Amino acid sequence: MNLRALSLLIIVVVVNGIQGQPLSPAAPLTVLSKEGRRPLAVTLVGDQEFVALDDLAVLFQLTVREETIGAITVSYKGKTIVLTTDQALASVAGKLISLPAAPVRSGRRALVPVEFISRALTTVYDTRLDLRKPSHLLVVGDLRVPRVTIRYEALGTGARLTIDAAPRAASVVSQENDRLAIKFDADALDVALPQIPAQGLIQAVRVADAVSIAVDLGPRFGAFRATAQPLEAASRLTIDVVAAQTDTSSPGSPATPSPGPPGSPAPSGAPLPDLSGVGQSASAIRTIAIDPGHGGDDAGVVGPGGTKEKDLTLAVARRVKAAIEGRLGIRVLLTRDEDKKVPLDDRSAAANNNKADLFLGLHASASLRKGTTGAAIFYAAFDKDAEDKARASLGTERLPTFTGGSRDIELLTWDLAQIRHVDRSEQLAHLLEQQFHDRVPLSPHPVERAPLHVLESANMPAVIVEIGYLTNVDQEKQLTANEFQNTLVQAIVDAVVKFRDALDADRGTR
């Protein structure tokens, strides 16, 4: 009798102790099983989440018995877990399993920490139990419930969502009015949603249903591109979103594009930019130098309508910069971003010093025959003497460093730096020609090799694009038209993507 009285006293003490702590309902666990999903109530005691043993008994066909000496037994198909009401321990077949807290009582119900499921119950249960606390999920059985993590990043004027699903799960992206739907091939999703800053492209990312995520699009949305890529233990889906086309030309420039105001969607009927290379910025091309020809008191060619080459090249260069940065995520350096004269050597030096991976000069042409039209792409030519000189002078010099060691410095003849890149430059020139084909009128000699000053000092693949003849009345009008410039820019972006892919393939980075 004394023993029974002591046990009763202990229970009373425990219950009294618990009653002194605040119990509050928390977000329920979602139990996912082949039968569907159902909630499992969670109670917070302090910071610890508890679930009721009788709820677990119903869910998993457990037998729960309260022993008189403060012990609770949980049985499933002949296997038993023993809990004591004052210890953060469970015993299974003589093995002790630690729990983050001892069982507690809420009225007549016994509560156990949620970790009881993953640490103790899973040892006696005959079906896999996968408790995912951060997402409040309890997956029962072999369901495909990938963990989906979503990362948002701003990219130039666009944005990128990187969506990783682990374990791997295929997905399909579709656009439905003002949202993108990403549907996964899974039984359910375990999603961690990102914080999306206000930027007008992507309003929100949310869970649409059990296996879909919705991306709500903002008013600046122009187009998207989705790229799937398998990782070692996950599937990666990259969605790049670009803004609707906006004016990037300078005030007073010859180009007079007429897009909607900022924040408006792309004009209906306007071709959406081709984002064929978007989502692959970790590659051989990280920086591109764009060199708008002439400037300042050097107007370059002046067309019969008064269009100055220096203005045209700057306007187009700004568009190319916006397109490449926004769509490809590649840094673009302009050798001049205003109407000023820049010496040719300074232009190459800017590209070299910024370690540009590609140099793209933009010029317009002149002809003494007023009918001459068409774009051409130039890459550098060197005569044999120059090549011999370059080869003879190439070498390294060991110089001391501040830290006391030494390093080998590669020596290049400044005006012959291009020699070792000529093959790549030729490749780039032909890729541009291919992309211009049927889109941008080409000269009868669309790819030319010539001793052009600014190219010779460029220590990277380098070309000059002569976009057309300003001396031709019709082509002058064409070159300054918004539509032509958009097409030209798209062709250049496409050629850059092709060139980057070729470099990546050759370097084995893909």
Next chain:
Amino acid sequence: MTSRRALATGGVVAAACVLAWLLFVGLPRWYGAPATGRVADAPATAPTPPGRKIKARLYYVSADGTRLTTVERDVAYGEGTVQQGREIITAQIAPTAEPLVSAVPPGTALRALFISDRGTAYVDLTGAAAAAHEGGALNELLTVYTIVNALTSNLPAVTAVQILVDGKEVDTLAGHVDLRRPLAKDLGWVQ
């Protein structure tokens, strides 16, 4: 003895004179005149028989404006390579009438022409060659190769040409074609 000594002394002096002549006059003549520098200017007044002509290939802008076209023309005969080069360039840059169109800007004149021992011609043009240029990379290439090809294709002794403007080396004429080095003949710019 005295006369014999005088005779011997005279002999030594005579031998020294002969040796000195050999050293300072004879041998140099034997081996040729000393180098007078890499750039050899032609005599300023090379005699040109009046009315004598040669056939020379001159270059003008093709009908489509993207290449040069060759025109064979009579050019005044010049005595020696340098003088002939001057005559060719003078004819090449002279004003033309349709259908010929010259890629050399109007008003351009020849200031001087030199040919180095290595066969590089230096063609010194007046400032109009740059200042009056319409621009455009291809247009500038056609201007440059008009001059380069006119000399290299008519004068076998000329292997390369460097264009100077107002007596100075220049980077380019109109911002494109590198003129810091002599350029070899390139008939790729000719139809």
